[in-house]
Amino acid sequence: MNRTGQVLQALLVEDSDADAELLVAALRQGGFAPNWLRVENEQGLRAALRAREWDIVFCDYSLPSFDAPNAIRVLRECGCDAPIIIVSGAVGEDLAVESLRHGASDYLPKNNLRRLVPAVQRELRDSASRRLQQLSEAKKHFAEEALRASEERYRVLFECNPIPMWVYDRAGWRFLQVNEAAIAHYGYSREEFLALSVLDLRPLEDVSQLLRTIGDRRNDAPLTRGTWRHRKKDGSIIFVEVVTQPIKYGGQKARIAQALDITEHKVAEEELTRIKMAVDFAADAIAIMDESGSSVYHNRVFEELLGCTPAQLNAAGGVRSLFVHQQVADEVLTNVSQTGSWAGDAYLTCNGSRPIQLFLRANTARDADGKLITTSIVCTDLRDQKRAQGKIEEQAALLDHAQDAIIVHDLSGRINYWNKSARRVFGWTTAEVTGRRVQDILYESAESFDDAMGQLLREGTWTGELHQRNRDDKQVLVEGRWTLVRDEFGDPKSVLSINTDITEKKKLESQFLRAQRMESIGTLAGGIAHDLNNVLGPIIMAVDLFKLKMTDPGDLELLDTVAVSARRGADMVRQVLSFARGLEGQRTLIRPLQLMKEIQRIARDTFPKDITVHVSAPDDTWSLLGDPTQLHQVLLNLCVNARDAMAQGGRLNLSAANFRIDAQFAGMHPDAQPGAFVVLEISDTGTGMSPDVLEKIFEPFFTTKEIGKGTGLGLSTTLAIVRSHNGFVTVESIPGRGTKFRVHLPAELDDAEAHPGERQGEFPRGEGEYILIIDDEASVRSITSQTLEAFGYRVVTAVDGAEGVAKYAQHMKEIAAVVTDMMMPVMDGAATIRALSRLNPEVKIIAASGLATKGAEAEAAGAGTKIFLPKPYTASSLLVALRDLLRPAT
Numbered sequence: 001m002n003r004t005g006q007v008l009q010a011l012l013v014e015d016s017d018a019d020a021e022l023l024v025a026a027l028r029q030g031g032f033a034p035n036w037l038r039v040e041n042e043q044g045l046r047a048a049l050r051a052r053e054w055d056i057v058f059c060d061y062s063l064p065s066f067d068a069p070n071a072i073r074v075l076r077e078c079g080c081d082a083p084i085i086i087v088s089g090a091v092g093e094d095l096a097v098e099s100l101r102h103g104a105s106d107y108l109p110k111n112n113l114r115r116l117v118p119a120v121q122r123e124l125r126d127s128a129s130r131r132l133q134q135l136s137e138a139k140k141h142f143a144e145e146a147l148r149a150s151e152e153r154y155r156v157l158f159e160c161n162p163i164p165m166w167v168y169d170r171a172g173w174r175f176l177q178v179n180e181a182a183i184a185h186y187g188y189s190r191e192e193f194l195a196l197s198v199l200d201l202r203p204l205e206d207v208s209q210l211l212r213t214i215g216d217r218r219n220d221a222p223l224t225r226g227t228w229r230h231r232k233k234d235g236s237i238i239f240v241e242v243v244t245q246p247i248k249y250g251g252q253k254a255r256i257a258q259a260l261d262i263t264e265h266k267v268a269e270e271e272l273t274r275i276k277m278a279v280d281f282a283a284d285a286i287a288i289m290d291e292s293g294s295s296v297y298h299n300r301v302f303e304e305l306l307g308c309t310p311a312q313l314n315a316a317g318g319v320r321s322l323f324v325h326q327q328v329a330d331e332v333l334t335n336v337s338q339t340g341s342w343a344g345d346a347y348l349t350c351n352g353s354r355p356i357q358l359f360l361r362a363n364t365a366r367d368a369d370g371k372l373i374t375t376s377i378v379c380t381d382l383r384d385q386k387r388a389q390g391k392i393e394e395q396a397a398l399l400d401h402a403q404d405a406i407i408v409h410d411l412s413g414r415i416n417y418w419n420k421s422a423r424r425v426f427g428w429t430t431a432e433v434t435g436r437r438v439q440d441i442l443y444e445s446a447e448s449f450d451d452a453m454g455q456l457l458r459e460g461t462w463t464g465e466l467h468q469r470n471r472d473d474k475q476v477l478v479e480g481r482w483t484l485v486r487d488e489f490g491d492p493k494s495v496l497s498i499n500t501d502i503t504e505k506k507k508l509e510s511q512f513l514r515a516q517r518m519e520s521i522g523t524l525a526g527g528i529a530h531d532l533n534n535v536l537g538p539i540i541m542a543v544d545l546f547k548l549k550m551t552d553p554g555d556l557e558l559l560d561t562v563a564v565s566a567r568r569g570a571d572m573v574r575q576v577l578s579f580a581r582g583l584e585g586q587r588t589l590i591r592p593l594q595l596m597k598e599i600q601r602i603a604r605d606t607f608p609k610d611i612t613v614h615v616s617a618p619d620d621t622w623s624l625l626g627d628p629t630q631l632h633q634v635l636l637n638l639c640v641n642a643r644d645a646m647a648q649g650g651r652l653n654l655s656a657a658n659f660r661i662d663a664q665f666a667g668m669h670p671d672a673q674p675g676a677f678v679v680l681e682i683s684d685t686g687t688g689m690s691p692d693v694l695e696k697i698f699e700p701f702f703t704t705k706e707i708g709k710g711t712g713l714g715l716s717t718t719l720a721i722v723r724s725h726n727g728f729v730t731v732e733s734i735p736g737r738g739t740k741f742r743v744h745l746p747a748e749l750d751d752a753e754a755h756p757g758e759r760q761g762e763f764p765r766g767e768g769e770y771i772l773i774i775d776d777e778a779s780v781r782s783i784t785s786q787t788l789e790a791f792g793y794r795v796v797t798a799v800d801g802a803e804g805v806a807k808y809a810q811h812m813k814e815i816a817a818v819v820t821d822m823m824m825p826v827m828d829g830a831a832t833i834r835a836l837s838r839l840n841p842e843v844k845i846i847a848a849s850g851l852a853t854k855g856a857e858a859e860a861a862g863a864g865t866k867i868f869l870p871k872p873y874t875a876s877s878l879l880v881a882l883r884d885l886l887r888p889a890t
Helices: 017-029 042-051 068-077 093-102 116-147 151-160 180-186 190-194 204-216 263-280 300-306 310-316 326-339 383-399 420-426 438-442 447-459 503-549 553-579 592-606 628-645 663-668 714-724 778-790 801-810 829-839 854-863 875-886
Strands: 006-013 032-039 056-059 084-088 106-109 165-169 175-178 224-231 237-249 252-261 285-289 295-298 341-348 356-366 372-381 405-410 415-418 461-469 475-486 492-501 588-590 611-616 623-626 650-661 675-684 728-734 738-748 770-774 794-798 815-821 845-849 867-870
Touching (some): 017 116, 032 042, 042 068, 056 068, 106 116, 175 190, 180 190, 204 224, 383 492, 438 447, 447 492, 588 592, 592 628, 592 675, 770 778, 770 801, 778 794, 794 801, 801 829, 815 829, 815 875, 845 875
Parallel strands (some): 084 106, 611 650
Antiparallel strands (some): 285 372, 341 356, 588 623, 728 738
């Protein structure tokens, strides 16, 4: 409280003497000596303002013939810049906000004047600051007026001023003159400048703001000042503070402008703000000292951890008072003074709080002359780290007995724990690896480690195979099971990795791979072995019968030749089957993206450089249960074929996606079964295949390659492996545009994923509408008709576009929508759609195609359809599309 009896010139706009006396009494009690006057209308207010200057104005919000907004208006019209405080008995929040918006400094209820004195003290301080600022502005204005005193002085200052200046037309904003500083700073020549306007210096996105500003005030204002962005000739953006005032130039109204480049200042301000935010929200406790050693700043963590503000620390004796052990304080202060830095553990306390063990780092900053500017102290809380380290050490003895290599490292990879089995697997002792980065010791490339760490930080666990190396620089293949260890606050702290050496296991698996690959040939050959033996068996038996009936030596020799050839053929079939029998292998959980990335690495290393390989898969792609080696072989076979089809280079795409097959889809594809599948798609931009070649590609020994470049077993082996995994393969190809294989493999899901609980009643149903189905495939027409009829529609079918148009013309009034294939004989989908649109421009059409490409979709859209379904489509997608087409508002 102010005890000096400060004189206060107070003007009260109040209609109640009693209320005025209460307010004056509160001011006196607060230490003021008010010299006050009460007025209650506009005439009295204006007279009081003419009489003398006032330090502060108190105003009731509502008076019988006057109110606060009008009082504020009169005060400003009369040039009174004294602070205005609303003191009213009926101040609601909306009225208070409205008063502040009109220019009031604060508002107080009459029945609670506790904030009166602090509010007055604050407003008097602010008023004094404003007056100082106004004085400064007045001085600046005086200098600017002097600048305009004479035209001769103006020309000297204008031309020689190192700050960019220009004169522009008040009406059209065109440049009339620029000084040399502007030409040099902005990069335009004088002629280029004079061809521009002020708007041309502004970035396009700022022009609208400038135009609004122009609209808010006249262009003949005595003085304007503002900060803007300008664009130089080279396109760079700068911040400038622009001051303008009106002048006469060549007999016309103009304005002279001075543009001070403050870009560095703005950048420095923004950088300072970012630094302060970073320090404020840093995890460590940070304190800043000035050149005298007094504390000037503590961040949030410092005050929470040690419980003291800068003022409290200075009052307690400064930095030295933080240290529990004064010998440590002596060491820190001495080293900081002599070397400029110190780091180490220390126990700190403040104001008698419980000592805390912290890792402390102290550093000084000096100017170019070596004079001390500031000292920073950064403290890291070690308590959690010490507790965690203790738990790890307690468990170390138990982990040493495990058969797996167990390693604990921090998030940067530095090893904290290395059990005995890790020494056995990798060869290094604990002392040799502790503190070193695991990626520097065990990995030739940190890429696989970084990928695993990325997934671990996202999901909390990671499982997979890693190629690592031992002390002898030999490759070790491990199956890793990583767990993210968190501290008591849930933040990631370290990584526990349990690694099983599977090097020998993989060697055995690779030995079996050859037999597994050849078994696919046996599986394929089994399809024709029966027919071949049926052909060869009668021949062999007939030879024996002929020998009983023939006696001519020449005939018998000929029969022997036939018998030997027939038996040789039968032996060849048996040899192929026995040599290549067996497809079943050990099944493990496989991540499709990892599998494709392995293929990508092989392809990038071995394929021609003019072939680019791209891999993509959503993060939520389901896993597969299968033989990694066999599925690896499937993808490799398809990629090799794609490579051979792109002799002149191209793009190879590998992608994975989740796909749930329902009865509709299964009915349209004989190899499909309802359930959750992962679709591996391999597409290329090669030569493509003709329809007659496409029909034969999965036949054993069929090849289009030159002799010696292909066996014809790659795709047949691929199909056998996929079928052994209960999957199937689809293929699309356009000559000259490329080929796309889709490998559908059952997904490995938990119960919640495998049974989503979809019920038939959840699918959109029809309301008895007639739907025209146009498709040349009988199976598609049949299963689509059955599906739509089961869900409340009635169906009309047509085998091609011509029949479809005829039936639509016959039943136009009954048919609500048309579902048509885009690739049909006689009349294709595009022609059919155009014909239907000519019959009825409002016809509703869904286009479907097995070539689910952008080109097919664009063709359908160009013909007039708005909904496109890629084949094979599910029952759900068809029903939803019909609902959206027929009842878009539902």
